[in-house]
């Protein structure tokens with residue numbers, strides 16, 4: 001998959017662009033606020049042998065400005081998660097991993113109360129960055145896992161270093177996340 005082509009002049013203040021009932025992949029998300037990169041993060045303990053992956057998260061600048069003030073996400077927040085393979089052989093590299101140029105996955109978590117109702121959040125997964133995607137249906141486990149374990153408003157702020165401190169200070173951590181933390185056993189290793 002290719003990184004979506006950037007369209008100069010597309011308003012940064014309007015990160016959500018729909019095509020009928022579908023969402024277009026935000027073309028300029030790589031110019032947004034960098035949130036985090038995880039490596040080989042997994043919801044299960046199963047490891048894919050010999051296959052390492054980076055996932056990086058970006059958020060639209062207006063949402064981050066609001067988060068800094070309030071510790072939570074405003075309406076019209078758009079978060080993008082991109083997945084890239086981890087390469088080790090290339091150029092002068094001898095050890096460690098760098099991100100592959102080819103995109104392996106592109107997912108969006110977007111908040112649009114008028115459009116989606118309820119808490120406003122909806123998930124999308126793009127098979128091709130140039131083709132709009134249909135909203136993932138509400139019975140998918142995207143919704144249940146994010147709602148049950150996301151630290152702030154169904155997003156995984158516990159893994160977003162610059163955001164977690166702010167959320168703690170503003171007291172916006174979700175009750176379910178605080179319960180998760182309370183149940184965590186001290187590290188045995």
Ligand code: HEC
Nearest residue numbers: 038043079080081107108109123124141142145155156159
């Ligand atoms: C079992 C739990 C779980 C499920 C199921 C899940 N996610 Fe996530 N998701 C995570 C975790 C953990 C992160 C944090 C990733 C990081 O720190 O790099 C995350 C982050 C994200 C983000 C970045 C913004 C945010 O909300 O924090 C997007 C976008 C996303 N997931 C999309 C999806 C989509 C689409 C699905 C369903 C197809 C899905 N997720 C299913 C656990 C889950």
